[in-house]
Amino acid sequence: MLGAIARRLAASAATLIAVIILAGLLIHIVPGDPVTAMMAQSVTATPEVMAEMRRHLGLDLPVWQQVGLYLFHVVQGDLGLTIRGNEPVLTLLIQRLPNTFMLAVSGLGVALAIGLPLGFVAALNRNGLGDSVVMLIAVLGVSIPSFWLGLVLLQVFSLDLGWLPVAGSGWRNMILPALTLGVTYSALVARMTRSTVIEILGEDYVRTARARGLREWQVLSIHVLRPALINIVTVVGLVFAYLMGGQVIIENVFSWNGIGRLAIQAMLQRDYPLIQGFIIVFASSVVLVSVVLDILYRILDPRLSRP
């Protein structure tokens, strides 16, 4: 198992290096000039000022050299400075990462709280009316544009009812965005749960347990629920990645100070170092979560001998 984990880690490291090189190349593939973007709102910037800036940023070096330097710096934990404001990219992102993680985890909690029971109910009523109705509800959730749902929730709960604050970083501010995200991604969880449970219900040991005369709730809670939950752990990583990404627009609606809002800002302002940093930090956190879950899964389920 240790060998498998080592292989997994090595593959992840290779993936991340590929991401860093891609991010380094990005600035050269895209049209437009970062220096002009920096000076955009300046009526008085002269061409000399801009040329000096270009030299200062090393934008006059050959591409391979720039990408090589970028990789070299990133591996040492230096993601450069933002174009706007000259702040260290890594610091900015790391400051916001906990906010994004916290919201993703809460969103995941909501998604699991809605999706798991729905998935179970659907599986137990397989192909029946209950199945259809439950899955219809779940699919409805994933069909609502999250930014729209967010606005509507904001209007109802913050403005009309006045129950929840509009902006800020306290736990009460997290309720609406977490709900929005959770509703959106609960369908994914419900679908996974449903098919997993259906699979397990067909396993021999479940039939044996039933044949042994155990009560239905005992069969379900011991022989179905636990193995199902373990299987679902594997998809949690995937849902988590989607939650991290799905947050990008939502963070804007709810003034949540996470990396998504920073990223949109950076994309709109063409703050290239910040966009590159976001890509790397985002990919790293997604890879990290999936590695951790993978290892966790191996620990949970010793039967798994797949490399």
Added chain:
Amino acid sequence: MTRRRVSWTVMLGIGMVALILILAAVAPWLAPFDPLRMAVGPRLAAPQAGFWFGTDEFGRDLFSRVLCGARLSIGIGFVAITIGLVLGGVIGVLAAFSGRWVQALVLRALDVLYSFPDTLIALALVAFLGPGLSNATIAIAISLIPFYARVTFGLAAVERPKPYVEAARLAGVSHSRLLAVHVLPNISQTLIVMGTLGFSSAILSAAGLSFLGLGVQPPAPEWGAILAGGRNYLTKAPWILLCPGLAICLTVLSFNLIGDSWRDLVDPRRRGRS
């Protein structure tokens, strides 16, 4: 996995999609007003007879706008999916029938891209390409490639060891001909079904981009663009947001209802597991 009988939810989905497609097709004849024409009614009028969805701040008829917007939203989805499916399909098939190293490399690259949600990829691309209908469509198409490539790879990899492939090879069929004439037809049916799955995601991405002002440009009545234009009227004239929002929900829901029944069969994530 046993074959399921077509459930009523799928029938509902098919019915709704058919209805939406018909409405989109006849929209220019059905729409009571020119969707771009300002001052056809009072400004910010609530839904009423004559203006069933109300009017916006320019006095444009929202019913006409939402109706005609269906053509745009579905059109973007269709074009993006076609491009994404073709490019992704080519990458997937080629990867499945290539050597171990190339295969590993392509899969690794796809996994990296796949770890980014498609909306995020589309957003980043369009931020660089610049806004607009065609750029948004291209961005969404590219964002769908990893998914389709992964799916096609899975399907093609299953075909690779099959006897007919071996037979064709022994008969001296060229590599490209083998892929195009023998393998592709065998998996095309499933691929086309996969196309419907992409629809919902493409429509949502397009709406999201327009909402951020990066997609279809005003005054075109794309649903996300209508939402973006009316977002500040949420308190004063909520119908500007409710009607296109519901239109997106219903359309995406219909495609999802159809797609959902197929998803278990072809989802690459589940394939790896069982």
Added chain:
Amino acid sequence: MYSGCHGFLLPTTVRRALARVVLAGVSSIVLGHGAARAADAPALVVARSVDADNLDPQKTANTQSLQITNLVFDTLLTMARDGSIHPGLAESWTAAPDGKSYSFILRDGLTCHDGTVFDAAAAKFSVDRAVNPETNNPNSAAWGPITATSVDHNTLTVNLSAPYAPFPAFLTSIQAAVICPSSVVGTAFKPIGTGPFKLVSWTRNDRITLEANPAYRNFNPLITNPGAPHIAKIEFAVIPEAVARMAALRSGEVQMAEPSLEETADLSKDKNFRVYASDLSGQQMVMAFTWKIKPLDNPDVRRAIGMALNRDAYRDIAFQGLVSTADCPVAPHLPATDEALCRSYGVSYDPVAAKALLAKAGYGPDKPLKVILSVHKLPGWDEMHQIMQQDLATIGVQADIETREVAAFFDHMKGENERTTGTPVVWTMGMSGVDPDYLSFLWKRPGFVNMGIGPELDGMLEDQRRLSGAARTEKIHEIDKYLLQNAYAVPLLSPGWGWLMASTTKVEGFKMGFMVSLLFNDVTVAP
């Protein structure tokens, strides 16, 4: 009872580790929140749509940034409502007769936020850094052709290579903030000034916290309070979504907010709220053309486009009646601006005549003129461009709107203004300042985003810098006439961005100064 059944439970070590993580997370949320509550409540919370991008006033040209730096830093000179120039950090100043040197006598007893003394040497440091090419100051050219600075006791002398009449006016503006030398440590910048507020903390995209400077002495004629601000603390929160910002204001979560245009009228009718509109913004919105591309090289075609524009509709529908139409290439109320005179030079709304002009140029129903309407996103502007598109359609001009974010937009326009072939582009922009000299930065070749015109105009723009008084006024009118009669610019509206604020009635004494600066010195907040 069944725990050992399948071995599915987590090993004890993993369980403990997990528990620790969960506990840590929960306690950080709970305690973090509690800690925030325990600190004394901020006196005033102001919600804006966009955050500052830099708090170094010598590295930013962006309104949202300068609104904050203007609270932390002071200027050498100040400007009264009538445009007259008054002392600031400098208690007096003199200009040499040849206009190539200025002397400023700094006040005694000024201190920076960190307790260091602010004197003429400190002022020299600030000016030197502002014009040093290494600083990359986007406003460096507005400082004028400075060649040297020197200090003698409490006097700062600035030498210029050529007369620069707008210099004193520029020194009153929010771009001319004077920093304390202790702000700069190596490459790092920490905003330390002499202004009414000190920076406490800044979390980018989220919150800027300022506290009152108890030692403050005010010299700005727009402000009545002579000493430290009445409020102890201000927090600027960023709430990008307008609906959310308005909800925060209405629920009392913030006491002041940048209102959405859509809700401003309702707020001003509501007796629980106050709406403030800046009349000193110095902002002007204009339409410009890629006149190097046919057929926009033909002044008649540009005029026809200008005549199609129903600016009253932009004002009333897009901007909800909260702005005015303005007829000069620079903002109303700025020195030398004569709206009536400009009106006589420029075109006015006349779609029928516009059609006739286009027909003369060879365009009609069977050969429509196709243009791109290239614009950037801003509240009100987005709506204006949609009406504009319909106006152009009325005279048979087919305009496709291309919207970009500000940064990308100007980057794009830089290329478009150099093009001589392809689809012609009609575009809109806004600018602000305290003096009509900003015409030079825009229109003198190469000009802002390459929008410069030619040698004739360049000459006039250089001349006005050398002149003063009535002669300068006349020269500026000549420039207005050149731009308007040739229809290089079609003036639209004024102001155009960030000129509105709203507060609850608990807030009293808030004012907006030049270039939509925010003045909190006189503000009191009722409990």
